[in-house]
Amino acid sequence: MKLRRVLSASAATAALLPVAVAAAPASQAAPAAEIPTCYDVDTAYGEYHNNTFVGRSFGIPKSITLGTQWTTYTATLTNASAKELKSFELSAKLGSYIYNEGERDLSPYGDLQYWDTSQNAWKTLRQAEGNAGGTIPGPKTLKPRESVHVQLRFRVGEDLPMNQTYDAFTYLTGTFVDRYRDTDCTAHGDAGGTFSPRKG
Numbered sequence: 001m002k003l004r005r006v007l008s009a010s011a012a013t014a015a016l017l018p019v020a021v022a023a024a025p026a027s028q029a030a031p032a033a034e035i036p037t038c039y040d041v042d043t044a045y046g047e048y049h050n051n052t053f054v055g056r057s058f059g060i061p062k063s064i065t066l067g068t069q070w071t072t073y074t075a076t077l078t079n080a081s082a083k084e085l086k087s088f089e090l091s092a093k094l095g096s097y098i099y100n101e102g103e104r105d106l107s108p109y110g111d112l113q114y115w116d117t118s119q120n121a122w123k124t125l126r127q128a129e130g131n132a133g134g135t136i137p138g139p140k141t142l143k144p145r146e147s148v149h150v151q152l153r154f155r156v157g158e159d160l161p162m163n164q165t166y167d168a169f170t171y172l173t174g175t176f177v178d179r180y181r182d183t184d185c186t187a188h189g190d191a192g193g194t195f196s197p198r199k200g
Contacts, residue, residue, distance in 0.1 A: 053189025
């Protein structure tokens with residue numbers, strides 16, 4: 001499923017500090033992989049509308065130069081609904097949309113990190129298959145009008161083959177368990193944006 005594109009926030013967002021996040025015990029993690037998405041349980045009689053989050057980001061340029069230099073941005077997700085979000089999880093991803101057969105994903109050629117305020121250090125997000133992304137420690141619930149702010153940074157190596165056009169993106173995603181058509185299902189919201197890689 002293609003992620004929603006979101007508008008960049010005003011410059012005021014840059015003044016926001018990332019939330020202090022600490023890793024929760026693995027036993028508290030929601031088995032989200034075993035729960036269908038709310039779009040999966042939708043039927044022809046209606047469409048699931050997810051207006052839960054307001055996502056904002058600041059600092060993602062329209063293009064970046066390949067190499068070792070980092071690009072830092074701040075992403076904010078706000079619970080705009082009247083309900084407390086349960087089994088809330090944060091994750092982030094760096095990659096590119098695949099439109100045609102044979103196109104490659106930018107993700108394995110990039111690096112993505114988040115700022116861990118509890119340890120005052122950048123932490124790398126890397127999935128088992130080598131893609132840039134992963135889960136970020138955070139709160140397990142999000143009350144109405146509460147927000148999470150995360151500082152992230154990314155880069156894409158010079159070894160990225162430039163024999164195709166990349167519609168690249170980086171997003172912070174918030175996922176929670178909702179109740180829809182008498183079924184527990186997962187819904188999400190994103191904060192981030194798209195960019196184009198270029199040679200220096």
